[in-house]
Amino acid sequence: MRVGTVLEAAYLEEAKDHAIKMVIDFGEEGKLKSSAKITDKYLPADLVGTQVIAVINFPPKQIANMMSECLVLGAVESDGEVVLLRPDFEVENGTRIG
Numbered sequence: 001m002r003v004g005t006v007l008e009a010a011y012l013e014e015a016k017d018h019a020i021k022m023v024i025d026f027g028e029e030g031k032l033k034s035s036a037k038i039t040d041k042y043l044p045a046d047l048v049g050t051q052v053i054a055v056i057n058f059p060p061k062q063i064a065n066m067m068s069e070c071l072v073l074g075a076v077e078s079d080g081e082v083v084l085l086r087p088d089f090e091v092e093n094g095t096r097i098g
Contacts, residue, residue, distance in 0.1 A: 001073070001097035002026050002056050003087055009044035014064035020044050021066055022052075027094030029056055032069040040081040053085045053097055 004024035012021040018039040025031050034054060054070040061068045074082035 001053055002029055002093075003051050003053055003091050003095045003097070004029075004032070004056075004070075004093050005051050006047045006049065007031065009047040011039070011044060012064055012066065014066075019063070020047065021063075022047065022072070024052065024054065024070065024072075025093050026054075026056055026070075027092060029094045032056060033066060034070045034072050035063040035066060035068045036072045036074070036082070036084075038072075038074065038082050038084065041083065051087055051090060051093075053087070 004026040006022050007025050008023040012019040012035050017037050019035045019037050021035050052072050054072045056070045058071055073085045076082055
């Protein structure tokens with residue numbers, strides 16, 4: 001698991017369920033794409049520039065018309081809405097979660 005900064009975010013219109021696609025900078029680990037079902041609580045524009053925590057060593061997975069290269073982590077509430085896991089303070093992109 002690593003910390004990365006969201007560089008780009010937009011709705012993934014082609015997905016069956018509402019989702020947001022993101023490009024995330026993980027520093028030396030590179031820039032990876034991800035898709036997350038987080039539209040209940042987040043707008044794409046609000047995600048750009050924020051840091052998230054993601055699993056970056058899973059195999060890529062096809063989501064609609066894009067290849068998701070990492071899994072952004074969040075807490076799933078009882079109603080199914082997701083709250084992203086994020087650091088309280090900005091840290092270097094690529095920082096390991098221990």
